[in-house]
Amino acid sequence: MTSPEKPGPITSNSLSNLKTSGIRHGFFTRQGGVSEGIYRGLNVGVGSNDEREHVVENRRRVAEWFQLGPDRLATAHQVHSPDAVVVSADHDGTRPKADALVTATPGIILGVLTADCGPILFADPENRVIGAAHAGWKGALDGVLENTIEAMIGLGAKRGSIRATLGPSISRGNYEVGPEFVERFVARDPAYEQFFTPSTTPGHSMFDLPALTVMRLTKARVAADCLGLCTYADPETFYSYRRTTHAGEPDYGRQISAIAMTEN
Numbered sequence: 001m002t003s004p005e006k007p008g009p010i011t012s013n014s015l016s017n018l019k020t021s022g023i024r025h026g027f028f029t030r031q032g033g034v035s036e037g038i039y040r041g042l043n044v045g046v047g048s049n050d051e052r053e054h055v056v057e058n059r060r061r062v063a064e065w066f067q068l069g070p071d072r073l074a075t076a077h078q079v080h081s082p083d084a085v086v087v088s089a090d091h092d093g094t095r096p097k098a099d100a101l102v103t104a105t106p107g108i109i110l111g112v113l114t115a116d117c118g119p120i121l122f123a124d125p126e127n128r129v130i131g132a133a134h135a136g137w138k139g140a141l142d143g144v145l146e147n148t149i150e151a152m153i154g155l156g157a158k159r160g161s162i163r164a165t166l167g168p169s170i171s172r173g174n175y176e177v178g179p180e181f182v183e184r185f186v187a188r189d190p191a192y193e194q195f196f197t198p199s200t201t202p203g204h205s206m207f208d209l210p211a212l213t214v215m216r217l218t219k220a221r222v223a224a225d226c227l228g229l230c231t232y233a234d235p236e237t238f239y240s241y242r243r244t245t246h247a248g249e250p251d252y253g254r255q256i257s258a259i260a261m262t263e264n
Contacts, residue, residue, distance in 0.1 A: 066260045
């Protein structure tokens, strides 16, 4: 279980400018880990069937990148919910059933795991509140983004000071859905039809999850941007649930996107 590589996450220009505020973030790829086979790389998925010691070591490497111990890495038991949970100073490693985490406590790493769904990292550098959300189609539709923002405001953040970046997720060109999927969205809001374009498969459509995510963030009146990276299209860099399914593989890894604040 050795690897000379170290995790080298992708960063957002808008969030990178916050280093002077003591906020550090990274959208980690599958590079720099010790997992093997179909999980090759930096698989941090506790729920995967990967060797547990590999997952533990990969999570340790993520925490080390933040210059913190693995006990400071907070993640959730993600269930595609709209729920956001506050992580406090007495974080004990418990993974709450939720899809977003927020904190105003320095020295805690907030992480969300993805393999096509959207990882969104939030920061209010002025009031020193951070957040991380996992938004697949269900979470984005049901309000996980807005709930993350409200939870941050509950800790003292100001809406106009919050910045959010959507990391690597599946792109419209690789996300084909059936007519019942489209109907579910349009029934919620007819304007959501803009996120679907006809597929080459009769009756099917291509779904633009990143565009929906950024629109919801912008509508919630926070500054938002998107890295524009597709998990499905880049197997060397990212894990992808849909790509694994299409390949008939038995399981898949998860990458992590994380954010933390240093002590004042």
